[in-house]
Amino acid sequence: MKSFVCSLVAAVFLFAASPAASAQVTPEQVEKIKQALPDKPVKKPKKDRKLLIFTLSKTYKHDSIPFASTAFTLMSEKTGAFTVELSNDMAAFEKANLARFDAILLNNTTSLTFDNPKYRENLLEFVKNGKGLMGIHAASDNFYTWPEAAELIGGYFDGHPWVGNGTWQVKVDEPGHVCNKGFSSASFRLSDEIYRIKQFNLRKNSRVIVSLDPVASVNMKAEGVRSTDKDLPISWLRDYGKGRVFYCSFGHNPAIYWNKEILAHYLAGLQFAFGDLEAETTPVPFKIGSALDFDEFDKNLASLADYKYGQSLADHKDIREFVTFASQDKKVMDAVEAKLISFLQSDASVDGKQLICHLLASFGSKKSVNTLSKMLYDSSTVEMARFALEGIQDASAGNALREAALKLHGDAQVGVINALGNRKDEKAVSELSKLMNSENIAVADAAITALGKIANDQAIAELKNARQKSAADRRPALTFSLLNAADQLLAQKKITEAHAIYKQLFAKQEAHPIRYAALRGIVQCNVDDTGALLIEVLRNDTPALRQGVAMIVHDLPADQDIRGIVAALPSLSAADQARLLGVMSARKDAELLKMALQLSKSDDAAVREAAFELIGKIGDENTVSYLAEVAANNKDDATAARKALVALSGDQVDSKIASLLPEAQKETRLQLINSLRMRRAFDKDGKIAEMLLQSAMDEDASIRLASLRALQNIADARQVETLTGLLLKTSDEKERSTLETTIVAAVQKNGITEEKNQSATKIVMNAYTQTKDSETRQSCMMVLAKIGHDSSLPVLTKAMSESDAALKTAAIRALSEWPNDKPVQALEGIIRDSDNVLDRSLAMRGYVRMLGASSERPEEQTAGLFEEALKLARNDSEKKMVLSGLSNQTSYQAFVLAKTQLAVPALRDEAEIAVVQIAESTLGAHPEEVKAVLQQILAESENATLKEDAQRYINRIEKFEGFITLWQLSGPYTHSTADIFHYEFPPEKADGNAEWTNMTEISDKTTPWLVNMTNIYGGSFCAGYMRVYVWSEKEREAQLELGSNDGIRAWLNDKLIHSNDASRGVTPADDVVNINLNKGWNTLMLKINQTGGSWGACARIRSLEGSEIKDLKYQLEMK
Structure with a gap:
């Protein structure tokens, strides 16, 4: 097995050094990894295990991928617990291939979607049936469109405020867990990029064993942290069917892979995934209280006590975030609410109390009501207390507001009444009914409005009764409130009750706005024949109301029957017909289409135009013939019919248009052909193109020309031979020119390929050799040039020697159109040798175009060729x-x-x-x-x-003037375990042993003010230094403008003057530092920290006002 693993290790190193990899694993780093790896497995494997390390990244490619692959490969060798195989091919998820493995490791994969449904099924079954899945770091940056896999892994990437160049506080949730035995402490700091996870039932399915500490200030003060960033899992494990899943967010920085404790954590997690290590997987709920810092909360409340309007809201923001999170746990929230109540009872500022009241409106409970109710009777706090009580959903809040509504006066009373209405407090109806008669109009209006919002039977009865008895000046307010009540009922699906009110308010004596709103409400209730009602309005009601009917019809649900309205259209005025036709396009209805066809013959031009527009939107293949006839023969409606014909949708429309071509009269045929061109008809089987090719052979020249133009949007490589045959036959100049364009378009349809170009070139070359007609040969040459296949180049080049002047000129013109610069020497020969003004002009045009075309030749050489052209x-x-x-x-x-x-x-x-x-x-x-x-x-x-x-x-x-472009450079430097940003590499030490090299040229010619470290060093997770000597004619204060990617430190005359551990791109003057320059020479040194991706920096020295300092000089050596 050892020889097998060694060969894999070599393969990993080869991968790391390949152009596709963004970082290389050096021999020194390999040795670090070896030294840090566990010596033996956590648990002896139950059988031989094989791991698939999958590394495909479809978007961002992490520099750490080869480091992880190397670490796990070396781990397999050192522990003997498993063997590995690497892949970045989705075919690895073929079922037969997966059967060879016991677990899959997703090594910093990104944006995997598993578009092949079989691969999705195979992965889920692989785990469910007893095998394992492990993910490190970016393994959660996948599955955004595959919820099942997102839930399998636990969630997906939702940002990383905790960036790779930062050092963060980590909390081991279960120090005794078998997968955490490698950690020497329950809390430690680590430099790595930590993901925020959008959880997919993570806490329900998985056991979280390592987290980012939500109380640590270093974590919570990171740029981009949200108020909800409290539950921040890093490592977790779960069962899935008979299988197992382990995920760890560590793994962005290469140094992670020579961290002994992390590697031990990885090994334990992997052995759990294999099924060799038994581990507790029971999910544990997140304890909200453990994530909250009450001491900090108390400090924020104390600070808010002095808040005045217009001051910073930072304390309030922190308090709101604290309360928002605390609200997820009732016991925790009870304690928090008690502190908020105490704040209101204190002598804190009124403005501070207002902010707390806003919080209680969202998070307060019955406990706050007593304090808030007392605040209602203080003019300085009544509004804030009213707002808070309005939001608290306990009945006691309503009691307090109802009591206050009877005791308060003026604006305070109005505010409380509004709150009762917004709460829809049915118990307040009796009190509000009395207040409708208040002598204070504002109070009376507020009570009327509140009753309309409450909208229960009693409130509506009170409104109706008051409306019947009201004076004329009070009636509008009561009417609008009643209308609002009807809207409330409709929203509650109390259709009968709402309809009765709307019907009452539709009475002719009501004002237009009321009647229109009532009409809309009646139609939305859809109780009676709403179509008949709308028709009645359109026939007999006021012009203002008639104009509004169209929008009511437009807003009707698609399933609401409007056949009555459609049938009545002919009996309506022309203006109403046009308006209604214009709002019905969302309805594909046979009766409506029939009516649109009928009204397209109306005597009124506006009606006809609206009808044709509607036909275009709802018509189908059965309307093609009619529209084409109108477009061809009806001068007044031709444009509208033509637009409708082009707008028709449906799978059968294009084929229907084509099928009508043979029998149609000339003008109608032209309209049909032109519509196919404008529609860019989809011609899957080639039948439409064949019909157009038949038309292209018609006796009528206009039919032929229109057909050829239509074929430019429809024909493809299948029609090239027939089109070329037409080119041989035609003697018409317009047709010949059109055919040139059509043939080229057909070749290029659906993408250019070598096979299509070669085949088409052969067809056109045959035509070129067959014909003796000069004009046809000229056309063939233009087609060959625009196709641009190399096989035709010798023919065109030879044609430049033709005795026929027209052919010679055509060959030059064709070569000047060639898509690349291969004919450039032939064109240069014409420019040098020809005395023909036209030929020289054509050749020069093509020559210049080719010189300027994209080329691999150096820019300097291209400029030289332009000089020669001059x-x-x-x-x-x-x-x-x-x-x-x-x-x-x-x-x-x-x-x-x-x-x-x-x-x-x-x-x-x-x-x-x-x-x-x-x-x-x-x-x-x-x-x-x-x-x-x-x-x-x-x-x-x-x-x-x-x-x-x-x-x-x-x-x-x-x-960008004044940026320092002369620098000495030292680096790049890296360290296996230290925080690179703060570590003192040789340039920072006093012994002067650092090696410096002078920049001999600008590192990035497009941005010469930037020292582009990526171009100079490459490198990954390292640091570099820049040094320059600055001469000042006198001692002076100045500003040092700095930009960096990523972090930057600066020293002036050996004194640290600036430090910003940032993660960003270079922007000039991102950091501005006030400095003191000595008279004479000053030493400026910068340190740039790279945390992945590109890196570099820029710097310039300006006056305190930001202007240029004329007498500064820069050099690389101290003289």
Whole structure:
């Protein structure tokens, strides 16, 4: 077995060094892993075990994948507990293959979806039938669309505020658990990235044995932590059928894989998954109280006691988060609520009390009512107390509010009445009924509104009774409240009661808004024949109400019968017909379609237009013939019918259109053909294309041309031979040109492949050799060029030597259209040798385009070819063509070449355009040179738009001026166990033994202000140092602007002046540090910490106002 495992270890190292891997496992790191591994299994295996290590990542690929694979492979060798096999192929989940294994390890896999349903079934059965699944770290970053697997593993990734370059407090929930025997302490700190898990019944199915400590301040102060981040499991295990699952969130940082305690934890978890190690899996509920820091809560309450409006709400935010979490446990919440009540009873600020009352509205109970009810009678606290009591759902809160409603006055009384209404307090109806008659109009209105919200039988009766007896000025408020009551009843499915109120309020003497709302309510109740009612309104009611019917119909449920409305459409006014037709498109109804067809013949143009639009939306293949006839023969409605024909949906519509082609009259055929083109008909079996090919042979030229144009959207490689045959036969110039486009479109339909291109090229080449007609041969050449298969290149190149001038020019034109740069030398020959102006122009156009096309040649070489093209150009027109192509280049050499042409008056305009366009991609690496030329254009150009662009690029250059680009570098450095960010590597030590190298060139030409450590070092989970000597003419205060990816530390003259253990991308001036520069030379050193992915930094020194300091100098050696 040992030789087998050794070969696997070698395979892992090969994997780690491959281009696909994002990090390499060095021999030194392998040795660290070996030394840290357990010497023997936790439990002797019951039989030989085999582990499948699966490493596929569909999105983010973790640098730690090869480290994990190496660790488990070496673990298998050292302990003898299992053997391993690696795979990143989904075929590994074939049932027969899985049968070879005892467990699967998901090694930092990401975004696995298991789209193959068989693989899903195989994985679940694998575990359910008695085998094991283990996941480390990113194994939970999968299964977002597969709930069963998400529940199997316990949940899925929901962020990681606890980033890989941080050090976090870990809590061993069960120190005595067999899988935790390797941990020497029940609480420890660890540097790794810890996932927040979106739990899928995790606490119900699994036993959590390791967690992130929710009380530790270092954990809770991490950027991005949420108020709900309390239950933070790291490791757990569970039974699944006869099988077992173990997951551990550790595993982002490579150093994890030479951590003895974590490796022991891994081994125990894996042996549990194999079934060799018995372990307790009974789920344990999360204890909310253990995650709450009451001392911190008390401090926040004490601080909130002095809060004034407008001050920071940080304490309130922390209190709200605490209370929100505590509310999940009644006993814990009882203790919390007692503290909140004490706060209200204290001499805390009114503004602080208001914030606590807002909390009690959501989380308060009967215990708070007594204190809050007393606050109702204090003018400074009445509103906040009323708000809190309104939200507390205990009956005692209602009692307090009802009592206060009779004792308070003015705005305070209004607020309490509103609260009773919002609570739908039926016990308050009697008191509210009396208050409807209050002399205070605001109080009376509040009582009326509250009764409408309560909407029980008694409240409605009181409203009706008051409405009958009310004065005219009180009637509107009572009517609106009654309408609101009907809405409440409808929402409660009390249809009969709601309908009765709506019907009463629909009376003609009511105001329009009331009648419209009542009509809508009646229709929604759907008790009587609502269609008849709407028809009656449309025929006999006011214009304002008639206009609103369409929206009521639009909002009707799809299953509500509207046949009566449809049948009545002809008897309505034209305006009503158009409006109703316009809102019925969601209904695919045979009677409605029949009516739309009838109304499409209306005398009213607006009705006809609406009818045709509706036909397009609800029609089917049976309406095709009618629409085509109208589009062909009815001048007034042709456009509307044409749009409807194109809009028709249904699987049979396209084939129906095609089937009508042979027998249709000319104008109708044209409409049918054009509709197929605009619909881009789906032609699975090729029958539609065949019908169009028949039409393309018609005697009528317009039919032929329309058919060929339609085929551009429908034909595919199957029709290329027939289309090429038509090209041989036609003598019409328009048809020939259209056929060129159609043949190429057919070849390219459904994607370009070598096989299709080769086959089509052979067909067109045969046609080229068969015909002697010059114009047809020219067309064939254009088709061959646009297909662009290499087999036709010799034919076109040879054609450039034809004695027939037209053929020769056609060959040059064709080669100038070639999709890559293979004909570039042949075109250059024409440019050099031909005296034909047209041929030279065509060749130059293609030559310039090919020079600028994407190529593997170096940019400098491409710029040189453009320079040669300028020399080859014989006139200004050709030179302008070259400059036009040059403007799309991105190299500095291209910029310099364009700049030289600014001095040529005839080329000045084109040269300016080229210079400014190229400037955008070169200003980063050559800011001073580019800025000087742009300033020249600003001063001399007459092109206003170009000057705006030039100024914008100058502004961009100036934004990054002053960044230090001369640096000495040292690194990269790494350490097996230490926190790299804080560890003192040689550059930080006084012995001066660090090795420094000078930067000889800019590390990233697109961002020259950035020292791109990724380009310089590569590396993973390491640190690098940057050093420069800064000369200042005098002692001065200044600002040091820093940007880094990831963390950064800075020293000035050997004194630490800045430290930010960040995880971020580089943004200039993310950190700004005030510094004191000595007169003369100063030493600036930066340390950059890399925690995965790209890394680098930037720095510049500015005045305290942020402006440039003119007399600073930088050098790499102290002189």
